[in-house]
Amino acid sequence: MAAERIVVVGAGFAGLECVKRLEHKLRSEIDRGEIEVVVVSPHDYMLYLPLLPQVASGVITTQAVTVSLPRAVKRAHRLPGSVIGVDLERSTCVVRKISGDVVDLPYDRLVLAPGSVTRKFDIPGLDEHALGMKNLAEAAYLRDHVISQLELANASTDDAERAARCQFVVVGGGYAGTETAACLQLLTESALKRFPRLDPGLVRWTLVDIAPRLMPELGVRLGEQALDLLRRRGIEIKLETGVEEVTDEEVTLTDGTVLPTRTLVWTAGVTSSPLVKNLGVDLVRGRLKVGADLRLPSHERVFALGDCAAVPDLTQDDPEAICPPTAQHASRMATTAADNVVASLRGEALRRYKHHDLGLVVDLGGTQAVAHPLGVQLTGAVAQAVTRGYHVFALPLTRTRLRVIANWVLHLFGGDEFIRIGFLSGAKGTVEEFESADAYLSADEVRDRAQTSGTAPRR
Template sequence: MAERVVVVGAGFAGLETVKRLEKVLRPQLEDGSVEVVLVAPNDYMLYLPLLPQVAAGVITAQSVTVPLPRAVKRAHRLPGTVVGVDLEQKCCVVRKISGEEIDLPYDRLVLAPGSVTRQFDIPGLEEHALGMKNLAQAAYLRDHVLAQLELANAATDDAERAARCRFVVVGGGYAGTETAACLQLLCEAALKRFPRIDPGMVRWTLIDIAPRLMPELGKRLGEQALDILRRRGVEIKLETGVSEVTDESVTFSDGEVVPCRTLVWTAGVTSSPLVKNLGVDLVRGRLKVGADLQVEGHPGVFALGDSAAVPDLTQDDPEAICPPTAQHATRMATTAADNVVASLRGDALTQYKHHDLGLVVDLGGSQAVAHPLNLELKGAPAQVVTRGYHLFALPLMRTRARVVANWILHLFGGDDFIRIGFLADRKATVDEFEGTTSYLSRDEIRARAS
């Protein structure tokens, strides 16, 4: 009987793991002695770093997807979500996209389910906040922002018009900063279509509880990014949180109440709910693994990416773990795949170690800040490095070509400011879009086993 390797998730970590397994285990996959199964709800890998540009209409949704039928050649693809794992019985519970639930036994398991938007117990947040973690959310957010401008342009009440022109983004990390930057440019360009809106009425506010914007960039580049956004008219409120959200207003922790119909929540991520029901040790909400990416106490089970607390061997601090970035996820995938192969062959496992190559932040247009290889860049040079990095990181040549074509078309042709409208009747909560309540509890997993 074939040895079955199940890979959960087709993000950066999962897809790269499968591609590496296909390469290293090609003879075994062809003769049937090994089977690799990739379980993912979508038939594409989403290139998350470019999602703000999708929301802003700079590039199309298709351009940030990597089709799995093209990227995965020999592994079996199972369209569904792993909603539970019984580590004792070595079996995954898969809910297929048809709704049917099946048991999927495994010999080796690679957990790369990714992350979901982290939420807090803030009144009204669950009901009214918009997320930015997947394609549906990006498409909905774009439609929503353009709809607010249309409604403001048609409004006869000045207070309503002002409220619809006020946008709040919570989270001063990469997702929040890039989302605010890109959508602010979208609104600025769209205003020529809405003559009844005073340009000074459109206001974007970016808030974060931290004392600095994007602290990972370092103090100097973080301040430069802050200065760029402020000069463009984006209001930055640091050391400020949200205390309440309604359908018509947002209340900040400093007591300010802002009439507002749009709150975008990007205040961090947390592990997929899948890992929290495994009954194993967690570190800061992520699966505790060794430097070999193996889950402690469970030989043959590996975890990587956003849901794994992987020791950072490049740091002197023994408690340091790798940040949840695409850069680390793709490189962890090589180690994870090689260790799966080593475990099948009875060889020694290797440890993951990677020195961070730097960070890039696209602020829209020709503006960016970047910190590649300890160099500090801003403006056009940083934008060249930023977009060059994204092109290098995209897995397929056809995907890169689409992104470049979109950039060129947007540069010379601008935006058409069209609302797609296909998600207009859908409940827009983070839980609804990200399916965070669809996973099985530990008791439900045990009940299935019995």
Template sequence: MNTVTRPRILVVGAGFAGVECVRRLERKLSPGEAEITLVTPFAYQLYLPLLPQVASGVLTPQSVAVSLRRSSRYRTRIIPGGAIGVDLKAKVCVVRTITDKIVDEPFDYIVLSPGSITRTFDIPGLTDTAFGMKTLAEAAYIRDHVITQLDLADASEDPAERASRLQFVVVGGGYAGTETAACLQRLTHAAVKRYPRLDPRLIKWHLIDIAPKLMPELGDKLGRSALEILRRRGIEISLGVSIAKASPEEVTFTDGRVIPTRTLIWTAGVAASPLIGTLGAETVKGRLAVTAEMCLPDHDGVFALGDAAAVPDLAKGQDGAVCPPTAQHAMRQGTHVADNVIAALRGQPLRPYVHKDLGLVVDLGGADAVSKPLGVELRGLPAQAVARGYHWSALRTGVAKTRVMTNWLLNAVAGDDFVRTGFQARKPAKLKDFEYTDAYLSPEEVRARVEGAGRARA
């Protein structure tokens, strides 16, 4: 077969799901069997669970950015850009490239794994004030920002300004928020020893969440253990509380408290990528409704998975149960959906996705951790060994594993230098600067664009 007649497989998104799908397709399809294309702004897979360790300086940014071009079987065409619309009927994906050019990418099979965005609410000042923790740039920026607050507090002669710069607020009691607060608190606790003029007692970390429990997925015992560890370190935890409004110099909680602070980190959940809204298809709480085979009903050759899809969780045996948006499910769904794409390509039956949860790991920095592998509750060093062992084994390349292990060992032996790079000091880095939620087309705009392009070609 020549390149014109080869089926075109388009994968949208290079998260856990998308990368695992592409790698499986490369391994199992012969070069002449199909053409594989990946749409992603960056040619790397970001290992999201380790972002808090990047923010705290335990890991370097490059350690968690796994290159997509290192594979020995690398033959996927990468389109650097973001998908902003999909016309399922015409089988065309509209892509905005990194040069800001909008192009139409036709496909025969499409795998939608665009991931998620930070879930926000209509809270005055939130998107203009808060930092997120979803991208590599945000994690690197937050590290610089936190160390900068120590520098500015040390330089200030105003007690009120000094106190506000040394208070930090993290919203979100899930894994991302808890690990972020834990890791950054360790950073500031260690760094303040290098600032003789600063009173360590002025450094205060607040972790708040609207839920009544911290990380309820862990269960009552481990959740209480994590709570005790954080409170023992001096982190003030407020449950059943959220943000009422935010400004550059203070945050108001819903219980009426006003916290003077220059640092608000928002990690209160995720929402499916706005790309899903361009399809005009049925959704479940914003996620695309798909079958257990991860197919979109009534649309041949359309698959969806990961954070953007409501994949039925058959392992739970409950009607309406869907897989949670975790890396564990995304990685396994990526492999499984690749097999189903190949089966569809070869006219073979598709298999439903079934995966039992392997457990949960929470790295609180140092020797502190709580883990629940295969239902076994662990705390302290055993939990830390399981947490880091799981993350290390999940890294896709030997180079990435070597970098991460080296960073862990170096940090354990030598500690941190508390250096701020200043690379992005003059660039905005708030929530509104990273989500680009206004870049997507409506279903009507997608249809009009594709039909207009078709008439122009005719």
């Protein structure tokens, strides 16, 4: 008899934790060959996304924010590739391996945790010029780009060009955008010592957001303190303002402001992976509609969690409330999803996901941060200590934690070398280039593929 196959799509916070839990709960069955767990991921690491701004600013290295899948996954089979389509009727995933080969992967249980991509809008020039901060390649590219702009400005004799290259615009006043602007502003401030021909007054950072408040999830008091802190550091904050047009030399805002710049960093939210939008099932705010047990309605063998799933928030009085797409929720949903997959295999009752938010932390670079763990509002060095302590606690694997701590210590005492490694030299490095959504199959294409191949349903 063939082993029951559990396929986990994605190896982010949700996917990796789910696989580790499945390995623990089903250890004996896996060893006996009764159960097979397959995790599909294009990379051989889990990326710790909250520390990407520190990668872009050079505080920690790219390797420090990665968790090795070969070390973390002991019994599951790793398939290097991306799931580009799912045939829910035939219980089959369509996988494009990193070699480019496309294969079918049947499943008995499916766990969808493909994560999210940068949310974009129909703004002229955005696809052609916006840089992102959603994956490791984008963070590494952004660091190179910022340093190169300072180098080119330092070498230029044209005043207008120098000013434009020293103007940096970040769109998105959430955690990602605020931390990116804050950390990279400190990078450019320190780097100016290496560029004697540049007037420090030339370097300008502008943070733009359509919302009336910065990081509204922090609350009024902490949000205002963060706003005041960033403004005192020279970062211009433009709230209730959007982007109207982007060209290779300037950004036009909805208030009429025209900013000559060569750098637009786009962090205006995230949206579900194109994979889930092509499944042909119900969505809630762009995410898969699932029950509190994380199962898809009418597909009891399919579970979804993390950024791609609209999971009911049982801690709220509002019946329409769904859990926010945070790492905190994703890692805890993973435990529930894995337990429910095991329960479904054993014919046991499934449990519902419920988690009270423990609070949020925001690193503003150096010794500056804001945080409200367990409802306690903190700022300054104390908040920074809590913020970094949280990240160390949240990182999987002891060796990863030690690597991050070592990077912090080295940067504290040694500073930054401001080395531009030439990553993807000559490429534009846009969100469109790094996060292309055209690799996924539509529901019709998946059905056509099944008819052509003549594959039978798994069950």
